[in-house]
Amino acid sequence: MVLPAHGGQPGRIAASIGMEAEGKVYDFSANINPIGPPAWLAEQLPRLMKEIANYPDPEYKEAYAALSRQEGMSAEQLLLTNGGAEAIFLIAQLFHGKKALIIDPTFSEYERACHAFDLEITQLRLNQSFQFPVEAMAQVVPGVDVVFLCRPNNPTGTFLSFTELEYLLKLGLETDTTIVIDEAFVHFLFETELFVKNLLTLYPNLIVLRSLTKIFAIPGLRAGYIMAGGGWIQKLQKKQPPWSVNGITAGLLPALLSDETFMAKTKDWLKGECEKLADHLSALGFLHTVSSVNFYLLKDGNRPDETEKLFGFLVANNIVPRHTDNFKGLYGRYLRFAVRSAEENDYLLYVLRKWREAS
Ligand SMILES: Cc1ncc(COP(=O)(O)O)c(C=O)c1O
Known part of the structure; x- marks a missing residue:
């Protein structure tokens, strides 16, 4: 089977x-x-037909302006991607041939992306109640270059707590280990949540990625983005193929992001x-x-x-x-x-x- x-x-x-x-x-x-x-999206499609016949603005100025307003961050700290999946593969590419830590069970594309770019993977397991094995992670972090963490975790819905995350980020700062937080489902959270992006100014070893595909139900269009400081965005931009985000998605983003x-x-x-x-x-x-x-x-x-x-x-x-x-x-x-x-x-x-x- x-x-x-x-x-x-x-x-x-x-x-x-x-x-x-x-x-x-x-x-x-x-x-x-x-x-x-959103119901209005179908009404916008005739207007967006012209985007099909043209290459998108390579700088995606309007889409970046909307994202930057939404996240309260400068455009230099943001990278629009063709869904969360492209973000994962771009990040893995930056760590080509290096060492990664993944905590299972989790989204399978971290492992696939690591294999695609020859990363050596160490895998740890969530415990019986699907909580993160923080002490075991702390043992491994110094020996790896990048950690992929899903928060909230797909498929368990569990979280690494904010305190645990900061503990690992501090450790990572000392050992030159980057921590990638995949927040593909963060827009769904109805509980009050401390936002990991607020840690970006404190921890240059933090990269946050998000997907807009799930929340807006647009898997046929795809949309995602990366938030990071520390010069990461410029390095990632160099790896990204041109016009990676299609013109229809880029044209819809300002309206999607402001639909409260x-x-x-x-x-x-x-x-x-x-x-x-x-x-x-x-x-x-x-x-x-x-x-x-x-x-x-x-x-x-x-x-x-x-x-x-x-x-x-x-x-x-x-x-x-x-x-x-x-x-x-x-x-x-x-x-x-x-x-x-x-x-x-x-x-x-x-x-x-x-x-x-x-x-
Ligand atoms: C945890 C996680 N991250 C990223 C993605 C990929 O997001 P996208 O569909 O925007 O490429 C998925 C899709 O299932 C996911 O579950």
């Missing part, structure tokens, strides 16, 4: 376990905002759905991570060894979750679900209730 490496391909995921989901398919495999893309109503609506929806799901899933006896982002891990507390069977049952009921076979340290023991619309989450709970009744 060869399962796709990423979510968001419900037909392929179902086919890979020899099943075909008929009728409406509920795709819980890709953690994309179900409220997006969309952001507020997203956070309200997510908080309500996370609370509802947590209550119902626990009542049904499912073990799940408590998340303040738009995804969570789940397995049956009564039948913890039957995750593969549960996967098949869900697909047979037109629900496609994300398998965790290629997340090191999870090896398929859990399923990852995106938080979807109220109606879709209710359908998931209905099917999980059926599973429980059948057991």
Whole structure:
């Protein structure tokens, strides 16, 4: 059985376990905002048609001005990228042939990017409750050049605390180790959060990357950016291919970034759905991570060894979750679900209730 490496391909995921989901398919495999893309985006497309026939402004002046306003940082500290994925590969390229630390289970592209640029990887594991092994990390940090950390972590939704991060950053300063924080899901957080970007002025060994793809539900367009001081942006810029960000994304960015109503609506929806799901899933006896982002891990507390069977049952009921076979340290023991619309989450709970009744 060869399962796709990423979510968001419900037909392929179902086919890979020899099943075909008929009728409406509920795709819980890709953690994309179900409220997006913002409704006004379609109306803007005719205006943006002209961007298709022209090369984008190579300096992306308007997009940088909007991003710089949004983040309260100068454009010299920012690099627009073709999604978070390009950011990860650009950063790995800077450390070509050097040594990296990755904490599993996490987003698989750090490892792929490190392999692409011949980095030697040390891998540590989150503990049983998916917390970061800070002391073990502190032992490894002096011997590596770069650490890739996902915050909040995909797929567990857990965080390295701010205090722990500062502890590692200070250590990294002494040992010339750079810490990369991937904040691909930070825009979803509904809990009050201290922003890692505020540490950039204190720690020149910190690089922060973000994705706008998930929050605005634009995987077909792609958008991301890097925030860093310490001359990193200029080094990264040299590695980036020209016109890497397409003209439509660049043209939409000012309006996307200033859409506060969309952001507020997203956070309200997510908080309500996370609370509802947590209550119902626990009542049904499912073990799940408590998340303040738009995804969570789940397995049956009564039948913890039957995750593969549960996967098949869900697909047979037109629900496609994300398998965790290629997340090191999870090896398929859990399923990852995106938080979807109220109606879709209710359908998931209905099917999980059926599973429980059948057991
Ligand atoms: C943690 C993390 N970082 C980065 C990315 C890539 O972001 P983008 O889709 O903007 O390239 C993803 C996509 O799944 C992700 O989960």
